[in-house]
Amino acid sequence: xxxxVLLLKxxxxxxxxxxxxxxxxxxxxxxxFGLLVGRDRVMAVLISTYVSFALISVIPNxxxxxxxxxxFAFLGIIAVLTLxxxxxxxVYFSGSGSSFLWKIFFISFLEIVLILxxxxxxxxxxxxxxxxxxxxxxxxxxxxxxxxxMVAPLVFMFFFGRRHYN
Numbered sequence: 001x002x003x004x005v006l007l008l009k010x011x012x013x014x015x016x017x018x019x020x021x022x023x024x025x026x027x028x029x030x031x032x033f034g035l036l037v038g039r040d041r042v043m044a045v046l047i048s049t050y051v052s053f054a055l056i057s058v059i060p061n062x063x064x065x066x067x068x069x070x071x072f073a074f075l076g077i078i079a080v081l082t083l084x085x086x087x088x089x090x091v092y093f094s095g096s097g098s099s100f101l102w103k104i105f106f107i108s109f110l111e112i113v114l115i116l117x118x119x120x121x122x123x124x125x126x127x128x129x130x131x132x133x134x135x136x137x138x139x140x141x142x143x144x145x146x147x148x149x150m151v152a153p154l155v156f157m158f159f160f161g162r163r164h165y166n
Contacts, residue, residue: 018133026112034108041082042104046111046153048081053118053150071122078115103160110153117141117149 007017037045056074064070117140120128128137139145 015133015135019136022132022136026109026116030109030112031105033112034104037108038104042107042111043157045078045082046107046114046157048078049111049114049118050150051081052077056122067122067124067127071119074118074122075115107153107156107160110149110156113140114149114153117146121146 008014034042052074055077056070061070064073120132120137121141123131125137125141128141132140140149
């Protein structure tokens with residue numbers, strides 16, 4: 001049975017179902033991303049994301065045959081920069097235990113949402129709304145939300161990604 005049909009029978013709107021599904025997918029992707037990438041690479045991926053976005057933003061839109069090329073070029077640049085350079089900055093997370101895992105999960109979450117926000121901003125609004133709900137699109141792309149998702153990982157890095165020298 002289709003989950004959305006079941007939730008509609010319970011009385012939950014389709015838009016709320018889309019929002020809940022998106023949140024669950026982002027949380028799962030963040031968890032898996034943090035585990036797979038690890039603490040040393042998580043910061044390199046974040047820096048690569050910013051550099052990739054900067055590079056893609058300055059390339060004229062006439063270069064891209066369609067928005068999907070722009071998005072895949074963005075992801076490709078992230079991958080190349082991350083693989084080619086083990087460390088962009090001397091930023092890492094130290095520690096162990098639940099506090100350490102929480103930091104890795106949270107920065108992974110911020111990275112996944114940042115990449116999702118940037119990717120959706122490349123798409124025309126009508127196309128993006130076929131993937132996410134109007135509310136999610138607003139939280140990820142419209143108005144100040146793009147700035148928030150660009151700044152949030154930097155703020156997190158500033159407070160939690162510094163080495164503590166004795």
